[in-house]
Amino acid sequence: MGADATTGIDYHPGQRELQDRFDTRRIADRISERLVHHALTADDMAFIDARDMVFLATVGPDGQPTCSYKGGDPGFVRVVDECTLAMPCYDGNGMFLSLGNVAAGSPVGLLFIDFEDGGRTRVEGTATVAADDPLLGTWPGALLVMRIQVTRVFPNCGRYVHHYALVERSTFVPRHRQVPPVPSWKRADWACDALPAHDPANDPGDRPVRWR
Incomplete structure (x- = not known):
């Protein structure tokens, strides 16, 4: 039997069926017992x-x-x-x-x-x-x-994680003393007349609201 909810993962029948098909029940139980916390x-x-x-x-x-x-x-x-x-x-x-x-x-x-x-x-x-x-x-x-x-x-097994290097963090992330730009999709015809009343994209001066 799998571990219960207080000690690991309580595998359901669908998971058990696949584990048995590919002979992974033992390693699945070991992961549940040793690595889940x-x-x-x-x-x-x-x-x-x-x-x-x-x-x-x-x-x-x-x-x-x-x-x-x-x-x-x-x-x-x-x-x-x-x-x-x-x-x-x-x-x-x-x-x-x-x-x-x-x-x-x-x-x-x-x-x-x-x-x-x-x-x-x-x-x-x-x-x-x-x-x-x-x-x-x-x-x-x-x-x-x-x-x-x-x-x-x-x-979680990391063998299939593709290797990427950071080029630039998003300029849209709100930060102290910085004005985030308005995303271009909010200017699109399909969106601009349906935005919340307070949305910075509605500013007629095209000036985003500053986060405090």
Whole structure:
């Protein structure tokens, strides 16, 4: 039998069927027993703190999953303690697919990847979204804060991670004392008349709002 939810991964029949087909049940159980943990280690914390991106998976009440890329400056996903992460929610396309799923009670899966060295870490947990989180003001331009209560952490095989080198960090990431540019898609005909009233793209002087 697989490990239970308090000690590792409780594999479901579909996973077990594939493990047995390819004779990976033993190694799957070993990974669950030895590598899966339920709090962030010092190495996990250091790895997350150095990342400038994360892939966020959620699922809606209708069972439809979605995966979003989230980016910022290194450490924008903040380690609050060994069982808690917090991250800013910046202006996006206004659909709020991921955050809406979280608000509706979705569990979350986060995949952190180091594209230069190939390291990967998976974090799973529950999450909340708040506009009054005490950390909100520590991220310039953050609209909301998502807090993740960690339930499971484990490494992910990095052999298929393609090697990339950083060329430039996004100029759209909100930063202290900097004015982020308006994304070009907000100027497009299909979008410009449907933007929120307060959106910087509506500024007739073409001047983005400064983040404080």
